[in-house]
Amino acid sequence: MRVREGIPLLLEVLKYPERAGGLELTRWDALVRQARVNRMLGTLAHSVRDTGGWSRIPPAPRRHLEWALRLSRTHCAELEWELSCIAEALRPLDTPVVLLKGAAYHVAGLKASAGRLFGDVDLLVERRALGAVEGALMRHGWMNAHHDPYDQRYYRQWMHELPPMQHIQRGTIVDVHHAILPPTARLKTDSRPLFDASVAVEGRPFRVLAREDMVLHGATHLFFSEGEMPHGCRDLVDLYHLVGTAADGEFWRRLQARAAELGLEEPLMLAAYFLDRVMGASLPREVQAWAADAFPGGMRGAVLRGALDSALAVRESHHRTLSGALKEGYLIVRGHRQKMPLPLLVRHLGRKAWIGVFPEKPRGGVDR
Amino acid sequence: MQWRLHPDGVLLRSWQDGAAAFHGGAGDIYVLSPLCGAILERMQSSRAWCLESLADRLLAECDAPPPGEDWCDLVRRALESMERLRLIERQE
Amino acid sequence: MAGPGVVIGAGRLSFRLRSALDFVADGVHHLYGHHPLLSRGFADFSVEVNPPRSLRRWFARQACFRHDGASTFLPLPRDQALPLLEWGLNWCVYAHVQDRLVLHAAVVERDDRALIIPAPPGSGKSTLVAGLSCAGWRLLSDELALLTLTGQEVEGLCRPVSLKNASIGILRGIAGAEPFSPTVTDTLKGDVALMRPPRASVEQAGRPARPFAIVFPSFRAGSSPSVTSLGPAMAFGGLLESAFNVSALREEGFSVLGDLVECCRCFRIEYGSLADGMALVQEIHGTGEA
Numbered sequence: 001m002r003v004r005e006g007i008p009l010l011l012e013v014l015k016y017p018e019r020a021g022g023l024e025l026t027r028w029d030a031l032v033r034q035a036r037v038n039r040m041l042g043t044l045a046h047s048v049r050d051t052g053g054w055s056r057i058p059p060a061p062r063r064h065l066e067w068a069l070r071l072s073r074t075h076c077a078e079l080e081w082e083l084s085c086i087a088e089a090l091r092p093l094d095t096p097v098v099l100l101k102g103a104a105y106h107v108a109g110l111k112a113s114a115g116r117l118f119g120d121v122d123l124l125v126e127r128r129a130l131g132a133v134e135g136a137l138m139r140h141g142w143m144n145a146h147h148d149p150y151d152q153r154y155y156r157q158w159m160h161e162l163p164p165m166q167h168i169q170r171g172t173i174v175d176v177h178h179a180i181l182p183p184t185a186r187l188k189t190d191s192r193p194l195f196d197a198s199v200a201v202e203g204r205p206f207r208v209l210a211r212e213d214m215v216l217h218g219a220t221h222l223f224f225s226e227g228e229m230p231h232g233c234r235d236l237v238d239l240y241h242l243v244g245t246a247a248d249g250e251f252w253r254r255l256q257a258r259a260a261e262l263g264l265e266e267p268l269m270l271a272a273y274f275l276d277r278v279m280g281a282s283l284p285r286e287v288q289a290w291a292a293d294a295f296p297g298g299m300r301g302a303v304l305r306g307a308l309d310s311a312l313a314v315r316e317s318h319h320r321t322l323s324g325a326l327k328e329g330y331l332i333v334r335g336h337r338q339k340m341p342l343p344l345l346v347r348h349l350g351r352k353a354w355i356g357v358f359p360e361k362p363r364g365g366v367d368r
Numbered sequence: 369m370q371w372r373l374h375p376d377g378v379l380l381r382s383w384q385d386g387a388a389a390f391h392g393g394a395g396d397i398y399v400l401s402p403l404c405g406a407i408l409e410r411m412q413s414s415r416a417w418c419l420e421s422l423a424d425r426l427l428a429e430c431d432a433p434p435p436g437e438d439w440c441d442l443v444r445r446a447l448e449s450m451e452r453l454r455l456i457e458r459q460e
Numbered sequence: 461m462a463g464p465g466v467v468i469g470a471g472r473l474s475f476r477l478r479s480a481l482d483f484v485a486d487g488v489h490h491l492y493g494h495h496p497l498l499s500r501g502f503a504d505f506s507v508e509v510n511p512p513r514s515l516r517r518w519f520a521r522q523a524c525f526r527h528d529g530a531s532t533f534l535p536l537p538r539d540q541a542l543p544l545l546e547w548g549l550n551w552c553v554y555a556h557v558q559d560r561l562v563l564h565a566a567v568v569e570r571d572d573r574a575l576i577i578p579a580p581p582g583s584g585k586s587t588l589v590a591g592l593s594c595a596g597w598r599l600l601s602d603e604l605a606l607l608t609l610t611g612q613e614v615e616g617l618c619r620p621v622s623l624k625n626a627s628i629g630i631l632r633g634i635a636g637a638e639p640f641s642p643t644v645t646d647t648l649k650g651d652v653a654l655m656r657p658p659r660a661s662v663e664q665a666g667r668p669a670r671p672f673a674i675v676f677p678s679f680r681a682g683s684s685p686s687v688t689s690l691g692p693a694m695a696f697g698g699l700l701e702s703a704f705n706v707s708a709l710r711e712e713g714f715s716v717l718g719d720l721v722e723c724c725r726c727f728r729i730e731y732g733s734l735a736d737g738m739a740l741v742q743e744i745h746g747t748g749e750a
Contacts, residue, residue, distance in 0.1 A: 071708060
């Protein structure tokens with residue numbers, strides 16, 4: 001079920017970083033561009049550096065990798081500061097705070113965090129603690145970033161998170177979740193077992209999800225959130241690093257059992273299917289067979305496969321073709337259907353379409 | 369009550385016309401008055417200061433204290449403004 | 461410049477330029493006439509200036525700057541394509557380069573003493589350095605100064621100088637019409653024209669220079685020339701506003717700026733004519749004579 005025999009250059013080098021040393025300059029030109037467009041230049045730089053082939057890379061492309069390494073160091077330092085500010089704000093509350101996604105990979109020292117550019121910090125807290133957490137963050141300078149009353153109501157009524165909170169001085173954003181899926185979603189999962197299995201981080205007042213739950217959350221987030229997948233390929237590579245590069249049958253058995261417990265078999269199946277199809281990841285044979293078997297057949301499967309192939313593909317350029325946009329448009333509708341009842345969806349999408357009439361504002365820097 | 373540098377550390381360049389400070393945690397850079405620079409310099413060479421002994425020490429080293437100002441109050445205001453920047457903090 | 465485009469070397473960087481617009485290709489060949497064309501397969505930045513792809517192309521004759529396929533700026537009327545390309549290339553440098561501290565500043569050098577001239581638009585820094593470059597100074601940059609993180613050296617890319625309004629006529633009077641692009645009228649900044657940098661400067665673009673002075677210029681028509689000496693803290697504060705990537709470089713960015721104001725003499729100059737400004741710069745430069 002592979003897309004094709006050869007995988008894109010970026011994925012090939014991420015899988016086999018030792019091959020970077022033998023690339024010609026024209027290939028580096030394509031590789032650096034692919035990595036930058038797909039927000040994985042730092043990831044690439046870390047992978048290549050860690051294999052020791054650094055000195056064999058021609059100086060011109062190596063400089064881009066060095067820039068990316070420096071930027072990722074800065075991102076780490078800024079994330080550390082952000083975490084210390086969040087910790088200070090939440091210290092008086094006696095409630096578990098679980099870090100999700102990028103920040104979690106960072107504090108847990110996982111490979112998926114190496115070279116990453118960190119954006120928002122995502123927290124998971126108990127639903128009953130939401131108000132206290134929101135209040136504590138507000139007392140320390142975070143404000144609701146969505147002033148539109150519609151957005152506020154949308155988040156509070158239908159979502160599994162508070163509206164994003166932005167720090168008034170630093171501009172950084174914290175997303176406070178009480179579940180990994182919205183209450184209106186077709187898939188249901190209870191947050192209780194996630195908290196129970198979560199692991200305390202040494203030396204920090206935070207927790208992270210158990211490794212299996214991290215994979216399941218990553219898969220759920222990739223395949224079952226807002227539908228738009230601006231960094232689909234990067235998120236898939238995160239999953240690739242999270243499941244480990246060896247076909248660890250024991251880990252996958254635990255993963256499948258946990259997915260069944262949490263009702264998250266569908267995202268796990270999609271993750272396995274596309275890790276195999278797009279990345280050629282080494283999965284246990286029975287997992288490959290399970291995913292191929294469980295993937296929808298017929299027209300529905302073909303459309304879903306086409307849309308996800310397009311959304312998870314390595315982009316050669318930021319420019320999107322019309323057919324790509326249409327395929328991903330299908331994903332937006334699909335993603336929302338996973339989350340909202342139909343009448344509400346029509347209301348929300350109608351509004352999104354209206355806002356979408358005005359193009360997204362690029363930076364207004366006419367100057368310079 | 370005593371004052372000390374933020375535990376994440378502060379890089380300091382102190383000149384006659386003022387000072388520049390880099391906050392090791394936040395990564396922010398501030399340009400400060402010469403008095404703030406002098407205070408941070410003392411704090412770098414020693415762990416914590418109470419207001420009175422800091423003001424005395426600075427006054428002793430200062431050639432011409434600004435006339436007609438309450439020196440101790442001036443130092444306190446400088447400390448408080450640097451506390452708002454989180455360059456320094458109070459230690460009870 | 462259609463198809464795969466051309467790769468131009470500028471200082472230590474290279475740019476792959478593409479455009480389907482003939483006048484952009486002609487302009488680039490003219491303005492970058494002294495720059496080397498590179499044939500190796502790698503370019504630091506691949507950019508294009510082309511009509512927008514969206515529906516906009518049917519409404520207005522516009523041009524769009526794209527890097528790796530993404531438009532960084534709002535489209536501009538098509539006749540502003542060349543200035544747009546220059547703004548776009550500046551963006552490529554300050555948004556990506558992380559092994560230099562990138563300052564929004566002009567740099568000129570003579571006798572191994574470089575002057576760094578940081579300033580907001582309208583302060584006359586481009587006019588000043590264009591004038592100096594015609595008077596035998598080496599031009600390193602009119603917009604971006606690249607400071608090395610270790611060696612206390614400054615580099616420039618020696619790209620075309622962007623001139624505005626009355627400056628265009630003044631510099632054409634000095635350098636002749638030949639090095640200039642056609643003047644674009646009615647931009648947000650008024651009239652804009654680009655001037656090709658002198659051949660000797662372009663050929664030395666790869667050689668760094670040693671900073672000697674930092675000069676904050678302020679042009680006010682009719683004012684009499686004056687020089688004020690600045691302390692290091694004042695100069696540091698002024699440079700901080702011009703430093704694009706100082707926060708990305710953290711401690712190192714801070715130290716580079718600190719070292720720079722400590723090793724340089726720092727001044728504010730005010731002048732009312734190009735001749736006065738150039739004389740003040742010569743005077744400051746002269747204080748370094750043994």
